[in-house]
Amino acid sequence: MPFTPTHQDFETLARVGILKTKSGEVETPFFMPVATRGVVKSLSAEDLQEIGIKVVISNALILYLRNGAEIVKKFGGIRKFMNHKGINFTDSGGFQMYSPRIYISSNDKGVFFKNPISGEKLFITPEKDMEIQLDINSDVAMCLDTMPMYSHSKEEIAEAVRKTSLWAEICKKHHDELQKENQEKQMLFGIIQGGIYEDLREKSAKDLISLNFDGYSIGGFGLGETREEEFKIVEQLKKIVPQDKPIYLMGIGDPVEILKAISLGVDIFDSRMPTQNARRGMLFTSEGKLRLMKEEHKFSEEPLDKNCDCFVCKNYSRAFIRYQLLNDEAVGKKLATYHNIYFLQKMIETARKKIKENKFKDFLKEMEEKYQE
RNA sequence: GCGGAUGUAGUUCAACGGUAGAAUGCGCGGUUGUGGUCCGUGUGACGAGGGUUCGACUCCCUCUUUCCGCC
Secondary structure (H helix, E strand, C coil): CCEEEEEECCCCCCEEEEEEECCEEEEECEEEEECCCCCCCCCCHHHHHHHCCCEEEEEHHHHHHCCHHHHHHHCCCHHHHHCCCCEEEEECCHHHHHCCCCEEEEECCEEEEECCCCCCEEEECHHHHHHHHHHHCCCEEECCCCCCCCCCCHHHHHHHHHHHHHHHHHHHHHHHHHCCCCCCCCEEEEEECCCCCHHHHHHHHHHHHCCCCCEEEECCCCCCCCHHHHHHHHHHHHHHCCCCCCEEECCCCCHHHHHHHHHCCCCEEEECHHHHHHHCCEEEECCEEEECCCHHHCCCCCCCCCCCCCHHHHHCCHHHHHHHHHCCCHHHHHHHHHHHHHHHHHHHHHHHHHHHCCCHHHHHHHHHHHCCC
């Protein structure tokens, strides 16, 4: 079995499991930092290994637009190219329909994107997307989906669900075809859309489940809906998705939001939040969020987090990291990013431990209290 | 000493005889499948004195600041 749940928490739906890919296995739940263009911004592969990050996610469309996909292909795959010893996911680029700078339009056959570098107009079909992700040779690929905006009407979101199901079928068929001969197979996840509407989410999930994907992603959250709306849908989908398939809540990176979703049975997470926020001076700590750029930290000799044992917190002051971020120095970004990723990694390792000990509910509560403002 | 220029927000610059703008900085929020160094918001100024005028940051005079040139 590619995915095996190994422990179920008594009080919540939180679970621990093992995901097996062609590049090794990893314990769930886990969080993947975003390595859109083949690098987790500011961090080296050695940093990631040191932190204990096993999985990162890259972006097939962005790599393709920057000629990265062909370079990666020459290397035989993204892991070798970026010297990543673990597992690699790729996102399809469906999310980039959210980005007006590169998205043009879409129809039933695919999506028009413009290359921001050359100005060239490109048509990405679901078939093409599968080919790019296989060129990149990630361990887990995502279907090309259609991203509705949070502000869209229910009709528009229903249309996105229709198109996402249509493309999922094409993706699945083409993906199977392309790697018929392959011994080590790339996994493929379907992406459930439907916004905050239970009926649309249900339809989307059932359409995808009938195609039998290796895992199911929940897309379209973190874009303006309330957490209440989000968790209601996650709860609902957890009941529909087969227990032996991993659930991946795409784009969610807020610490408490992750833990809450774990309590509802989610297995996989990714987000740009820890890396992007680090560069902007927003740090995660054991005592809540730290806005490092505030003047009160100007002379602070304290570490970012006094309860953290990462090398940044053992060696560097808030004042130093703040000063280097203020001056746009690479080292400032690196130290802040390292800490945020470390924090999230340790948090999720603790979460797995607490699930195994059946103490997850208390841990969640404790973290919720710390992150209240 | 003589001549010329100059003085507006912490800083760099606008505008206008009739409620002084921006950028940047600083403060406070935000940031969620990364076209990225982002977004929102707040704070904050007419060198001093006199004159002309209904009204002067604006025009005139004096002083003063800073800069340039010449002795």
